[in-house]
Amino acid sequence: MLQIEVSKVVKSFKDVQAVKGISLAIARGEFVALLGPNGAGKTTLVEMMEGLQKPDSGEILIEGKRWKQHERELRRSIGISLQETRFAEKLTVHETLKLFASFFAIDDEERIGEVIALTGLEAKSKSRVGTLSGGQKQRLALAVALLNRPRTLFLDEPTTGLDPHSRLDLWNILHELKTKGETTLILTTHYMEEAETLCDRIIIIDEGQILKEGRLADLLDERSRNLDELFINLTGKKLSDDPSLISQQ
Amino acid sequence: MKRFRGQQLFELIRTFWLETIREPETLFWGIVFPVLISIGLGLAFTQKSEEKFQVLVISERPTELDSVLAIYGRAGEYKGRPAQVWRVTDKVLGNAEFNFVRSDLRSAIVSLKRGEADVMIGDTLGALRYHFDPHNSQAQLVYMKLSAMLKSPSVRTEDSSPVEPITLKGVRYIDFLIPGLIAFGLMGSMMWGVSYTIIERRSQKLLRRMVATPMRKSNYLISLMAVRTFMNIIEALILIAFAALIFGITVQGNIAALITLYMAGNLAFAGIAILISSRTHKTEVGTGLINLVQMPMMILSGIFFSYHNFPDWSIGFIRLLPLTAMADGIRSIFNEGAGWMEILSPTLALSVLGVSCFIIGMKRFKWY
Numbered sequence: 001m002l003q004i005e006v007s008k009v010v011k012s013f014k015d016v017q018a019v020k021g022i023s024l025a026i027a028r029g030e031f032v033a034l035l036g037p038n039g040a041g042k043t044t045l046v047e048m049m050e051g052l053q054k055p056d057s058g059e060i061l062i063e064g065k066r067w068k069q070h071e072r073e074l075r076r077s078i079g080i081s082l083q084e085t086r087f088a089e090k091l092t093v094h095e096t097l098k099l100f101a102s103f104f105a106i107d108d109e110e111r112i113g114e115v116i117a118l119t120g121l122e123a124k125s126k127s128r129v130g131t132l133s134g135g136q137k138q139r140l141a142l143a144v145a146l147l148n149r150p151r152t153l154f155l156d157e158p159t160t161g162l163d164p165h166s167r168l169d170l171w172n173i174l175h176e177l178k179t180k181g182e183t184t185l186i187l188t189t190h191y192m193e194e195a196e197t198l199c200d201r202i203i204i205i206d207e208g209q210i211l212k213e214g215r216l217a218d219l220l221d222e223r224s225r226n227l228d229e230l231f232i233n234l235t236g237k238k239l240s241d242d243p244s245l246i247s248q249q
Numbered sequence: 250m251k252r253f254r255g256q257q258l259f260e261l262i263r264t265f266w267l268e269t270i271r272e273p274e275t276l277f278w279g280i281v282f283p284v285l286i287s288i289g290l291g292l293a294f295t296q297k298s299e300e301k302f303q304v305l306v307i308s309e310r311p312t313e314l315d316s317v318l319a320i321y322g323r324a325g326e327y328k329g330r331p332a333q334v335w336r337v338t339d340k341v342l343g344n345a346e347f348n349f350v351r352s353d354l355r356s357a358i359v360s361l362k363r364g365e366a367d368v369m370i371g372d373t374l375g376a377l378r379y380h381f382d383p384h385n386s387q388a389q390l391v392y393m394k395l396s397a398m399l400k401s402p403s404v405r406t407e408d409s410s411p412v413e414p415i416t417l418k419g420v421r422y423i424d425f426l427i428p429g430l431i432a433f434g435l436m437g438s439m440m441w442g443v444s445y446t447i448i449e450r451r452s453q454k455l456l457r458r459m460v461a462t463p464m465r466k467s468n469y470l471i472s473l474m475a476v477r478t479f480m481n482i483i484e485a486l487i488l489i490a491f492a493a494l495i496f497g498i499t500v501q502g503n504i505a506a507l508i509t510l511y512m513a514g515n516l517a518f519a520g521i522a523i524l525i526s527s528r529t530h531k532t533e534v535g536t537g538l539i540n541l542v543q544m545p546m547m548i549l550s551g552i553f554f555s556y557h558n559f560p561d562w563s564i565g566f567i568r569l570l571p572l573t574a575m576a577d578g579i580r581s582i583f584n585e586g587a588g589w590m591e592i593l594s595p596t597l598a599l600s601v602l603g604v605s606c607f608i609i610g611m612k613r614f615k616w617y
């Protein structure tokens with residue numbers, strides 16, 4: 001059964017066509033990476049799947065359901081980490097999680113403790129959100145996304161701003177979810193390594209269109225020996241200038 | 250299911266409450282500031298110990314004024330300038346001090362423009378001439394008093410005064426002011442505490458994150474309104490307690506009716522606040538809209554002075570403003586001993602206004 005079906009989705013803003021007719025199908029339990037340079041349309045596409053933006057045309061089904069008719073139900077089954085997320089600055093990490101837990105009718109402290117431990121925020125649980133570092137805020141966003149044990153998890157650049165160590169932590173969390181096999185993941189990223197190590201399938205997007213998709217092994221050939229080369233060959237652009245990745249590879 | 254909704258609402262209220270009390274500014278603007286205003290204005294207008302008037306004398310020839318002043322006046326100083334001072338004691342109307350300052354025409358006019366003095370006295374062939382703006386009631390007062398005093402300088406008004414001073418509760422300026430401040434504080438707190446908070450959170454994309462969950466949208470707005478209402482009640486109680494302590498103000502009418510009217514006022518302004526903040530992303534636009542609502546009512550609704558000073562044709566319209574309805578209603582309960590009958594129609598009108606604005610606002614509401 002398909003977890004997500006996107007067909008011929010188009011979305012324009014005033015002067016740009018951000019998504020130009022994208023179709024894709026994601027199976028239950030599959031981990032998919034959306035890869036693309038700045039402005040490729042990744043966030044727009046993901047937010048349409050999340051029901052936060054309406055496509056101009058085309059159709060999106062999550063677990064076979066449309067957003068329009070099943071918003072409440074779908075909201076309960078998905079987890080979201082937005083590219084730009086802010087939480088109320090005056091609340092502590094724990095209070096924020098408790099608030100969001102109440103939206104999902106989660107009434108046990110245990111689950112809140114679990115996601116705090118999972119995202120390594122134990123020491124910060126009583127700190128106000130306004131005092132967290134950028135990376136810690138990212139982790140809080142992830143903790144909120146995981147609260148309801150979502151069947152579908154959308155993470156928009158979850159590792160941007162994380163130090164290499166935290167990035168590895170996050171990869172481990174996602175790895176664990178993958179072994180359990182109950183979660184479908186859609187992840188956008190600029191990091192080749194993230195896409196490679198975590199995801200079953202990689203979809204490369206530029207200028208609102210899918211350039212290429214498939215398993216990593218199927219995408220590579222003698223002209224493109226790794227993702228970086230493939231990406232440059234496809235788009236003429238470099239994917240990432242992050243020096244921390246080069247040193248890790 | 251029921252429990253789920255209750256828990257959600259409870260958590261929203263709890264977190265809004267925490268956020269509110271963790272904002273030190275709310276404590277200042279909500280509690281300290283109204284109390285300071287009431288002290289300032291209350292003291293300025295109730296403890297009229299002695300009125301001082303400056304009269305500019307521009308006559309070049311000696312007049313009857315000079316002969317009277319030769320007897321009753323004494324040489325003194327007024328604001329650093331030599332003056333002849335005539336003190337009139339009056340137990341009924343309060344003491345008054347007239348300071349006659351000699352001046353040339355040019356500098357006298359400058360003083361008038363600055364509001365330092367209201368009346369000039371000159372002469373035509375030795376006869377006194379008063380110069381003042383007839384629309385200026387303070388100047389009229391000086392003129393009346395002065396001309397009466399010059400006619401019979403030795404008569405003391407208090408001896409044969411037909412004036413009976415009213416010392417009833419509820420007629421002092423502070424009695425007028427405190428109910429107005431309660432209504433005014435409620436409006437400000439709703440407009441900034443609800444409207445501005447919503448717009449700011451929309452612009453920071455905080456609202457967007459909230460509605461990306463199964464949260465009930467109405468719960469969010471209801472809890473924001475509830476927390477503000479609760480804050481308003483605390484603020485009003487502090488102001489009332491303070492006014493009772495310092496100025497001896499009491500509620501003469503029905504307290505349950507007062508509470509009902511006050512809650513209707515909260516509903517009305519919460520509804521208006523939701524409506525004006527329902528779409529914009531820009532806090533600048535929000536500030537403009539808030540002022541657009543607040544400013545006219547602040548001036549027209551008779552908070553600091555009675556709206557009966559405005560022309561008759563405008564009074565009907567002024568009475569329709571929600572702040573007028575609230576301030577008049579609260580005042581009537583505080584000062585006139587009003588009860589349920591008197592507040593029935595303003596309470597209904599405010600509630601209907603609040604609920605309609607809330608429903609329209611909710612329909613138009615943009616979460617991102």
Ligand SMILES: Nc1ncnc2c1ncn2[C@@H]1O[C@H](COP(=O)(O)OP(=O)(O)OP(=O)(O)O)[C@@H](O)[C@H]1O
Pocket residue numbers: 013014016017018036037038039040041042043044045083
């Ligand atoms: N609300 C909006 N109004 C106008 N244009 C928009 C809006 N959101 C996105 N766009 C435009 O749509 C295009 C795609 O943007 P999108 O955010 O989807 O890119 P992205 O792939 O997520 O980029 P990044 O890697 O920088 O996050 C860009 O050209 C962007 O300027």
Ligand SMILES: [Mg+2]
Pocket residue numbers: 042043044083156
């Ligand atoms: Mg993006």
